[in-house]
Amino acid sequence: xxxxxxxxxxxxxxxxxxxxxxxxxxxxxxxxxxxxxxxxxxxxxxxxxxxxxxxxxxxxxxxxxxxxxxxxxxxxxxxxxxxxxxxxxxxxxxxxxxxxxxxxxxxxxxxxxxxxxxxxxxxxxxxxxxxxxxxxxxxxxxxxxxxxxxxxxxxxxxxxxxxxxxxxxxxxxxxxxxxxxxxxxxxxxxxxxxxxxxxxxxxxxxxxxxxxxxxxxxxxxxxxxxxxxxxxxxxxxxxxxxxxxxxxxxxxxxxxxxxxxxxxxxxxxxxxxxxxxxxxxxxxxxxxxxxxxxxxxxxxxxxxxxxxxxxxxxxxxxxxxxxxxxxxxxxxxxxxxxxxxxxxxxxxxxxxxxxxxxxxxxxxxxxxxxxxxxxxxxxxxxxxxxxxxxxxxxxxxxxxxxxxxxxxxxxxxxxxxxxxxxxxxxxxxxxxxxxxxxxxxxxxxxxxxxxxxxxxxxxxxxxxxxxxxxxxxxxxxxxxxxxxxxxxxxxxxxxxxxxxxxxxxxxxxxxxxxxxxxxxxxxxxxxxxxxxxxxxxxxxxxxxxxxxxxxxxxxxxxxxxxxxxxxxxxxxxxxxxxxxxxxxxxxxxxxxxxxxxxxxxxxxxxxxxxxxxxxxxxxxxxxxxxxxxxxxxxxxxxx
Amino acid sequence: xxxxxxxxxxxxxxxxxxxxxxxxxxxxxxxxxxxxxxxxxxxxxxxxxxxxxxxxxxxxxxxxxxxxxxxxxxxxxxxxxxxxxxxxxxxxxxxxxxxxxxxxxxxxxxxxxxxxxxxxxxxxxxxxxxxxxxxxxxxxxxxxxxxxxxxxxxxxxxxxxxxxxxxxxxxxxxxxxxxxxxxxxxxxxxxxxxxxx
Numbered sequence: 001x002x003x004x005x006x007x008x009x010x011x012x013x014x015x016x017x018x019x020x021x022x023x024x025x026x027x028x029x030x031x032x033x034x035x036x037x038x039x040x041x042x043x044x045x046x047x048x049x050x051x052x053x054x055x056x057x058x059x060x061x062x063x064x065x066x067x068x069x070x071x072x073x074x075x076x077x078x079x080x081x082x083x084x085x086x087x088x089x090x091x092x093x094x095x096x097x098x099x100x101x102x103x104x105x106x107x108x109x110x111x112x113x114x115x116x117x118x119x120x121x122x123x124x125x126x127x128x129x130x131x132x133x134x135x136x137x138x139x140x141x142x143x144x145x146x147x148x149x150x151x152x153x154x155x156x157x158x159x160x161x162x163x164x165x166x167x168x169x170x171x172x173x174x175x176x177x178x179x180x181x182x183x184x185x186x187x188x189x190x191x192x193x194x195x196x197x198x199x200x201x202x203x204x205x206x207x208x209x210x211x212x213x214x215x216x217x218x219x220x221x222x223x224x225x226x227x228x229x230x231x232x233x234x235x236x237x238x239x240x241x242x243x244x245x246x247x248x249x250x251x252x253x254x255x256x257x258x259x260x261x262x263x264x265x266x267x268x269x270x271x272x273x274x275x276x277x278x279x280x281x282x283x284x285x286x287x288x289x290x291x292x293x294x295x296x297x298x299x300x301x302x303x304x305x306x307x308x309x310x311x312x313x314x315x316x317x318x319x320x321x322x323x324x325x326x327x328x329x330x331x332x333x334x335x336x337x338x339x340x341x342x343x344x345x346x347x348x349x350x351x352x353x354x355x356x357x358x359x360x361x362x363x364x365x366x367x368x369x370x371x372x373x374x375x376x377x378x379x380x381x382x383x384x385x386x387x388x389x390x391x392x393x394x395x396x397x398x399x400x401x402x403x404x405x406x407x408x409x410x411x412x413x414x415x416x417x418x419x420x421x422x423x424x425x426x427x428x429x430x431x432x433x434x435x436x437x438x439x440x441x442x443x444x445x446x447x448x449x450x451x452x453x454x455x456x457x458x459x460x461x462x463x464x465x466x467x468x469x470x471x472x473x474x475x476x477x478x479x480x481x482x483x484x485x486x487x488x489x490x491x492x493x494x495x496x497x498x499x500x501x502x503x504x505x506x507x508x509x510x511x512x513x514x515x516x517x518x519x520x521x522x523x524x525x526x527x528x529x530x531x532x533x534x535x536x537x538x539x540x541x542x543x544x545x546x547x548x549x550x551x552x553x554x555x556x557x558x559x560x561x562x563x564x565x566x567x568x569x570x571x572x573x574x575x576x577x578x579x580x581x582x583x584x585x586x587x588x589x590x591x592x593x594x595x596x597x598x599x600x601x602x603x604x605x606x607x608x609x610x611x612x613x614x615x616x617x618x619x620x621x622x623x624x625x626x627x628x629x630x631x632x633x634x635x636x637x638x639x
Numbered sequence: 640x641x642x643x644x645x646x647x648x649x650x651x652x653x654x655x656x657x658x659x660x661x662x663x664x665x666x667x668x669x670x671x672x673x674x675x676x677x678x679x680x681x682x683x684x685x686x687x688x689x690x691x692x693x694x695x696x697x698x699x700x701x702x703x704x705x706x707x708x709x710x711x712x713x714x715x716x717x718x719x720x721x722x723x724x725x726x727x728x729x730x731x732x733x734x735x736x737x738x739x740x741x742x743x744x745x746x747x748x749x750x751x752x753x754x755x756x757x758x759x760x761x762x763x764x765x766x767x768x769x770x771x772x773x774x775x776x777x778x779x780x781x782x783x784x785x786x787x788x789x790x791x792x793x794x795x796x797x798x799x800x801x802x803x804x805x806x807x808x809x810x811x812x813x814x815x816x817x818x819x820x821x822x823x824x825x826x827x828x829x830x831x832x833x834x835x836x
Binding site: 135136137168169172173228229231255256257258293294295297313314319320321322325327328387389451485486488531532 | 704708712718722723725726733734785799807814817821822825
């Protein structure tokens with residue numbers, strides 16, 4: 001493409017964006033609240049014309065403009081402005097019918113599609129999943145690299161490069177690029193550095209790879225360093241504020257391997273450079289230390305260790321799908337958040353619930369000390385009689401768990417340790433421990449049906465517990481979300497858990513869309529033009545002191561006021577069309593919110609509702625890595 | 640109203656009622672699964688059952704704790720998936736669909752299934768020889784499951800369908816078994832069991 005033509009096209013896109021921006025009314029927040037019910041029966045489920053009506057033959061310009069018209073007509077934005085829509089997957093035209101399909105402008109219903117989004121400095125990385133059932137075999141979409149422009153409210157991000165998509169199955173299947181974590185940091189030698197961790201394991205059993213990036217150009221400068229034997233589903237990227245050279249990846253394996261959590265150093269903690277070979281530091285396995293076993297099956301009556309599930313399989317939704325029933329519990333680790341000081345890990349443990357891990361030795365030791373095994377046991381103690389997982393817990397081994405580098409806070413609680421070391425009978429100890437262990441994980445499954453269970457767990461920042469004996473200002477609350485991909489009715493929402501007693505997490509507040517009630521879910525209408533029911537559960541939350549932005553999949557982004565954690569309330573919504581299946585963490589860059597839609601691409605929003613002042617105006621913030629970190633280009637004069 | 644006319648009206652009412660009843664009973668069921676979907680479930684159950692047989696051989700034939708744990712993990716995961724598949728077949732049956740049975744002779748052979756001779760050889764082996772045979776056999780078995788899963792996904796793609804429960808299940812099978820293949824291949828090398836090139 002010639003340069004003048006490129007500039008002309010860019011100008012058109014910018015002008016279109018300016019002309020069509022949807023502004024959510026800054027309506028005063030009413031005295032009572034409800035969640036916004038999307039009018040699914042009126043929602044165009046596909047490409048639109050300039051008037052916002054379904055039209056698979058429309059031009060790209062009209063399809064883009066029509067989305068903003070439809071969004072305004074249907075009231076799909078409140079206390080949010082839809083600043084930019086950046087489609088990232090091209091459409092193809094059927095010459096016989098003139099219909100476009102397969103691209104973001106079409107709201108391509110990709111089923112298992114998912115997107116990855118990460119921002120560092122002014123660089124934005126955008127990943128796209130493909131799989132045989134959604135795009136067909138051997139289709140790849142490279143990771144796109146964008147530069148966020150000056151005056152980003154006016155100017156959408158501009159693509160500056162790409163990274164080839166990886167494949168598995170001899171090239172048949174593309175890796176699901178939905179876990180991208182770029183990060184910029186200044187090492188102790190004054191060098192401004194940037195890296196990106198990419199999990200090629202999500203969905204495809206690949207590797208966790210760390211690339212060194214050029215912070216000026218946003219482009220990778222190497223082929224990446226692979227962490228052998230780490231099969232992450234999701235991961236948290238932790239930056240040690242006391243030693244800025246040190247970055248760790250905490251991988252959650254979600255059933256891909258024995259270990260639930262694998263802690264790996266990806267930088268040299270003396271220099272800050274990316275390690276050519278990531279260093280294994282420690283791992284944790286909940287079932288290994290006597291916790292609930294993975295893939296638990298019920299007895300013949302349907303009874304699990306934790307109780308009995310509600311059963312809705314006799315019901316049928318508008319997509320001819322039965323209601324929910326559950327045949328096993330996963331009980332593996334899905335996601336989690338490490339505290340800024342590194343001493344706690346807030347675990348999203350699927351059907352095993354949410355619980356807190358003690359990671360003090362990880363935080364307070366060097367990588368070399370940990371790798372030597374000298375300061376703590378790197379792998380979880382097997383606390384079962386004769387090592388037989390799922391048999392009988394050996395109470396005499398339980399005190400050893402406190403010596404593991406990563407272990408539940410329960411296992412180093414002074415009272416619990418004293419009880420386990422007392423002269424009580426083993427049977428008495430086991431009974432007391434079992435009660436405490438069960439209460440140390442907040443789980444709603446059973447009775448509520450949610451195949452995955454707890455998906456994310458993010459502590460609320462800047463609101464420490466005021467309870468006595470909290471010198472480290474540990475948080476009082478954790479926000480959790482719950483999942484069942486393409487789950488049958490009913491849907492799943494968000495909860496707030498009190499963790500002032502870390503060994504006894506307890507739910508205090510919840511917020512759900514109306515489809516969490518099974519009858520509403522069953523009656524939920526099909527959008528015209530759509531071919532699948534998208535996922536509809538609360539997925540990834542970006543959490544601030546009083547406001548949470550949740551990527552709520554088919555419900556778009558929801559702003560939840562959590563100033564009173566006992567009574568969370570929805571105070572804004574942003575739901576793009578033709579789809580709006582927001583899967584990523586809504587990431588903040590200099591006051592704007594960037595989010596990835598599985599079916600339509602990259603969206604930029606501006607939140608204008610209650611607590612908008614908490615959205616950082618000069619930083620990058622995401623709940624899946626230590627935040628905030630610096631926005632903007634590297635400072636002049638630095639190496 | 641004449642008798643003939645009255646009969647015609649009643650006939651129309653009856654036909655309309657029958658159509659409504661038919662739509663209520665067969666409509667949703669017809670949209671739920673195709674015969675190919677159900678055959679996939681049936682075959683994958685048979686495939687998983689051989690994985691259970693393989694896993695059961697491990698504890699008494701190796702001293703490697705990692706392999707024993709791995710076999711237990713495979714066993715639990717595949718049992719849970721069998722339950723899931725049986726439950727989907729039961730749902731289809733409840734909605735009036737005919738559930739296919741596996742026909743050893745009429746059905747096409749499933750990729751990755753080990754022969755009886757291979758299973759016998761495994762059962763007779765112990766120690767290092769068993770570990771090598773088992774890992775190689777389970778890799779082949781898992782790769783067969785991937786082939787079956789991908790074929791099912793291709794059917795989803797080509798028909799634009801997302802059959803309830805099977806979509807997620809197939810994805811899960813592909814994810815977990817790819818990861819397990821990665822792990823088993825690494826062990827073959829790390830334990831010095833891979834054939835030297």
